[in-house]
Amino acid sequence: MPLADRFLDIRRDPDSDELLARGGDSEAHSILQRAGFIAVVRLHETYHRVPTGLTQDDESRLATDAVARLRAIGYHVDCDTDFDTDARPASCLPLGSSVAHLAERIREATTTHEAADALTELTAAHDGILAALDEVLTATADFHDGLG
Structure with missing residues (x-):
């Protein structure tokens, strides 16, 4: 697996204010999906967003959980400070x-x-x-x- 696939960004888009996750490989995409993100598949890009209709607090919890899960298995996640966490939950094999x-x-x-x-x-x-x-x-x- 290319090292570049171990890097992700989870941030609010400054223009749309949407909470987006970009980067990663298929394992990261699976973790994002399990954390509650929704895949957006474009012709040249796949990224994830939070579901519509969530409160900002719920979005933050979802993003913080995703950051913790991804970092727990070795992904480097750049994120907004609101989502930064030192938590590393134990993970079981799916x-x-x-x-x-x-x-x-x-x-x-x-x-x-x-x-x-x-x-x-x-x-x-x-x-x-x-x-x-x-x-x-x-x-x-x-x-x-x-x-x-």
């Missing part, structure tokens, strides 16, 4: 990384038993990934049905 790790285990397997062990994480009836995905899809369908 679920997608855990699932991707299963693919790596299967690629590295040298025996059928090793491959089957990895696949069991997917198919375990009580707490496997497919069972959990079934719960997510059912909850989403229930939510949709409740919309009227």
Whole structure:
């Protein structure tokens, strides 16, 4: 990964007063999304902004959280002083990384038993990934049905 991708700016745009995050790589974009920023994809640029309708205090909390999360895993973040923080929250691997790790285990397997062990994480009836995905899809369908 290029070193330049480890740098981000989180600032209020002086012209529009929008709170914007610029720079970073796909991991930084994922962290910004999880912190509450919305991606804006242009032909030659992708950046993030806070959702519309937030109070300035809520925007500041969102930006401060993003700065802390990004710095906790080694990004250099230049930001407005309102968002500067020394907080470094502990971070867990996202679920997608855990699932991707299963693919790596299967690629590295040298025996059928090793491959089957990895696949069991997917198919375990009580707490496997497919069972959990079934719960997510059912909850989403229930939510949709409740919309009227």
